[in-house]
Amino acid sequence: MVNIINKKNLHKISNKYFSTKHNMGFFPIYEKYLQKFQNKKINILEIGVESGNSLKIWSDYFVNGKIVGLDIAKINVKIKNTEIFCGNQSDEKILKKILNKYKKFDIIIDDGSHINKDVIKTFSFLFPFLSKSGLYFIEDIQTSYMPNWGGDGVNFNNKKTTMNFIRSLADRMHYQDFDDPFYKRNIFDGKIGFIHIYKNICIIERKNNYYESGICYKNSWYLGLKKNRKNFNLFKIRDLKYYLVYFFRKVLVKLWSGN
Numbered sequence: 001m002v003n004i005i006n007k008k009n010l011h012k013i014s015n016k017y018f019s020t021k022h023n024m025g026f027f028p029i030y031e032k033y034l035q036k037f038q039n040k041k042i043n044i045l046e047i048g049v050e051s052g053n054s055l056k057i058w059s060d061y062f063v064n065g066k067i068v069g070l071d072i073a074k075i076n077v078k079i080k081n082t083e084i085f086c087g088n089q090s091d092e093k094i095l096k097k098i099l100n101k102y103k104k105f106d107i108i109i110d111d112g113s114h115i116n117k118d119v120i121k122t123f124s125f126l127f128p129f130l131s132k133s134g135l136y137f138i139e140d141i142q143t144s145y146m147p148n149w150g151g152d153g154v155n156f157n158n159k160k161t162t163m164n165f166i167r168s169l170a171d172r173m174h175y176q177d178f179d180d181p182f183y184k185r186n187i188f189d190g191k192i193g194f195i196h197i198y199k200n201i202c203i204i205e206r207k208n209n210y211y212e213s214g215i216c217y218k219n220s221w222y223l224g225l226k227k228n229r230k231n232f233n234l235f236k237i238r239d240l241k242y243y244l245v246y247f248f249r250k251v252l253v254k255l256w257s258g259n
């Protein structure tokens with residue numbers, strides 16, 4: 001049975017418990033995105049439990065929700081509708097154990113180690129298990145600039161940082177329009193609805209998004225050919241010329257960026 005309650009105010013509930021999310025000013029942002037889920041039967045996973053305060057807030061707010069916490073430390077706290085697992089967020093075994101039981105999550109919050117490598121690895125593993133229109137929150141993305149967390153405050157193009165990873169997701173939202181015959185698709189392509197970045201926190205929506213922009217294919221040799229493959233002929237000077245230009249550009253970019 002689904003309990004229908006009057007709208008609960010996340011701000012009020014959050015005042016009952018102390019969560020670090022308070023000081024960071026995250027609750028108004030959470031409220032904006034979470035309101036629509038409030039009375040729904042949803043699964044929520046939060047990585048990083050500490051004393052369990054944020055889980056208590058979710059438990060009060062989502063009366064029909066199943067709340068799951070994961071922390072590297074053993075946490076002994078009992079919360080209504082909540083199960084807490086002990087393990088490292090970058091250990092696939094514990095993530096698989098959770099997924100075996102809960103299958104999919106509508107909301108995932110990463111408030112764990114904030115180590116850039118962990119954040120990227122956890123997102124990459126869990127993203128396919130986010131429900132359609134589900135939301136993935138990454139807190140404390142400022143560690144992207146802090147060497148102690150594996151961040152880089154000097155080279156913003158460093159591929160190992162959370163911010164650079166998030167920026168690459170923004171690129172991949174437009175994969176259909178990449179003018180690159182050598183591009184290889186990955187699991188995020190066509191699967192992201194939006195990426196909203198606020199100070200210190202980022203929200204990524206999972207949504208099928210395979211829309212192709214007509215402007216691009218009409219103005220690009222390669223994208224135009226993709227639309228009309230039968231015209232492609234490497235023995236024609238025109239196609240061979242373009243192909244070689246793309247090839248050398250790709251080689252140069254690789255050499256230049258060292259990737």
Ligand SMILES: C[S@@+](CC[C@H](N)C(=O)[O-])C[C@H]1O[C@@H](n2cnc3c(N)ncnc32)[C@H](O)[C@@H]1O
Binds near residue numbers: 019047070
């Ligand atoms: C900022 S606290 C979480 C606060 C809580 N979400 C709240 O809002 O009240 C971070 C927690 O992440 C846990 N943690 C640190 N590294 C972790 C890892 N690799 N895997 C899982 N949890 C981790 C810590 O033990 C700590 O309890």
